[in-house]
Amino acid sequence: MQEEAVDFPKAYRWSRLGFFLMALGLVPTCILEVAVLVGRFSEPRLLRWIARSGLLEITDTLVPWATLAGATLLWTAWELPSWRRRAGLLMTMCLVDVACWFVALGDPNGMGEHAFFRNQLGAALGWAQFALIASLSGDVLVHLGVEQAEESSKSTRSLAATGAVVWMLLFVETTDLQAGWPLQRAPAITLHARLLWLANTVIHTICLIQVSALVVAAFRRLNDVGRLEDEDPKALREMDDFDDYVGAALKDDRRSES
Structure with a gap:
């Protein structure tokens, strides 16, 4: 290359x-x-309204398909090997999400024997997806001159790693490991499990907010680049020495491959 x-x-x-x-x-x-x-902690009526509105079903369908399409486009965008490894791994995880979505169509109430395992698999992949999306978004923002993006990306990945550890502890507490395969939920939920569930929920929400903010920031910055290109194509080459940065990255990747 x-x-x-x-x-x-x-x-x-x-x-x-x-x-x-x-x-x-x-x-x-x-x-x-x-x-x-907010509904869980202060306004139960909000939870009932969300359940009746069908918004959960809409997002359950929108997320796997939108992230799969986005990951595929990001994979094709750059030929950097390190970028393609991360984007390709993200795309593979999104394919698993889409496969789980198809399986869930036949078990809408989550009563099947593999429903618990399917939910836990999705939760486990979610933390890794957070880290990958934060990494890709942070790289683009840093490349485009947003200096704070690297620190934000690192903090988000660190939070995702913390969330993955909390989820693992929650998985052990809520799974009947002696029941064999397929995995089944433990018959009794302990106090430890409830506290871990609360921590897992809060961390997941914060991490989702941070990842969403990074993605939106990357889109807005790229949109600015697109407007700059439309106004003056030559100015694109002068923006933050981006070509020089990518050129150095390409050379580093070639040396690592050799």
Whole structure:
């Protein structure tokens, strides 16, 4: 792969569309999850309204398909090996989410023997997806001159790792490990499990907010680049020495591959 072969305007366009689709799936879910959290702690009527409105079913369908489409576009946007490894892993996880969505169509009430395992698999993949999306968004923002993005991305990935540990403890507390396969929920929910569930819910909501903010920021920055390209294509080459940065990254990737 040669530096001259990189089509920066095309990469910007694909990245912008990819992050837009990511935001399309994440932002409504973020708003709904915050509303659910508020309802659980202060306004039960809000929970009943959300349950009757069908919003949960809409987001359950929108998120896997929008994130899969967004991850696919991000994978095609850049030919950097490190980028494609992360975007490809994210795309694979989104494919698993879509497969679980198809399975859930035949078990809408979650009463099947594999329903508990399917839910836990989705929760486990969710933390890894948070980390990958934060990493990709942070890279784009740093490349485009947003200096604070690297720190925000690192803090979000760190929070996702913490959430994954809490989820693992919750999984052990709520799973009947002696029942064999398929995995089943434990017959009794302990106080420890309730506290872990509360911590898991709060961390998940905060992490979702941070990831959504990074995705929206990446989209907005890329949108600014698109307007700049439309107004003055030559100015795109002068923006924050981005070509020089990517050129150095390409050389580093070539050295690591050799």
